[in-house]
Amino acid sequence: MIRKRSLMHRTAVVAAAGAAALVLAACGGSGDDDGSAGHGGHAAPASSSAPSSASPSASASASASASQGRHNAADVAFAKGMIPHHRQAVEMADLAPGRARSAEVKQLAADIKKAQDPEIRTLSGWLTSWGEDVPAEGAMDHSTHGMDGMDGMDGMMTAEEMTGLENASGKAFDTAFTELMIKHHEGAVEMARTEQADGTYGPAKKMAAEIIDSQSAEIEQMNALLGKD
Incomplete structure (x- = not known):
């Protein structure tokens, strides 16, 4: 009976330790994801949005230049x-x-x-x-x-x-x-x-x-x- 209780106690301890490890791993993974989103994740949209924000300006400038050059x-x-x-x-x-x-x-x-x-x-x-x-x-x-x-x-x-x-x-x-x-x-x-x-x-x-x-x-x-x- 005592041996059965000892085994059950060990099993609980191991299960608890495993759960704690999983929690820590999950927390660590979440931190890494946040860091990635904060740099790589944000950098990519900024990089992709830069051309689109500059593009209308460049197009407008080119359009204005072309308009000034046209005559009829x-x-x-x-x-x-x-x-x-x-x-x-x-x-x-x-x-x-x-x-x-x-x-x-x-x-x-x-x-x-x-x-x-x-x-x-x-x-x-x-x-x-x-x-x-x-x-x-x-x-x-x-x-x-x-x-x-x-x-x-x-x-x-x-x-x-x-x-x-x-x-x-x-x-x-x-x-x-x-x-x-x-x-x-x-x-x-x-x-x-x-x-x-x-x-x-x-x-x-x-x-x-x-x-x-x-x-x-x-x-x-x-x-x-x-x-x-």
């Missing part, structure tokens, strides 16, 4: 039309120093030339980069404007108007220059609005916005010089 027929028309338009404005401005009497008109002419000369170079650069022909000097061809109902559509002067301006001086020049330049600017503003509505090339649309702002302000200034409200 409206952008080409804007550049090809604005180059001769600006050239004529510069040609008109070049007449002011030797003919204008008003200091305001002389300064206005200088401002117009200072603003539009660089824009001509920029517009020409765009056309070249697009594989398009840049309008040749003199391509404003007064003969292509002011004919067949084209007069006033873009504010370009006719050959007769240009000749009249060249032959004027003093107050007569100031008045003629101001009136013709208002019409000229109004044409440029309309061309710029068309570019903003139909164009896709970012820099061209930005230039169009600047033309609208600057030339609208100059129209107001010239109307003031003429005594108009």
Whole structure:
């Protein structure tokens, strides 16, 4: 009887020791798993998520770059039309120093030339980069404007108007220059609005916005010089 109890006691002790070992092993395994999840487990998702989080940004950047580089027929028309338009404005401005009497008109002419000369170079650069022909000097061809109902559509002067301006001086020049330049600017503003509505090339649309702002302000200034409200 005593021997049976001794055997039962030993069995219980062994069972208890085995259970304790199992508990310790389980705890040790759980700790290892947590450590693995805390480093390897977390590192893997971080590694895999990094490209996905950077990918949209990279795609957006590439998309923006591609969008800025794209142009369409409206952008080409804007550049090809604005180059001769600006050239004529510069040609008109070049007449002011030797003919204008008003200091305001002389300064206005200088401002117009200072603003539009660089824009001509920029517009020409765009056309070249697009594989398009840049309008040749003199391509404003007064003969292509002011004919067949084209007069006033873009504010370009006719050959007769240009000749009249060249032959004027003093107050007569100031008045003629101001009136013709208002019409000229109004044409440029309309061309710029068309570019903003139909164009896709970012820099061209930005230039169009600047033309609208600057030339609208100059129209107001010239109307003031003429005594108009």
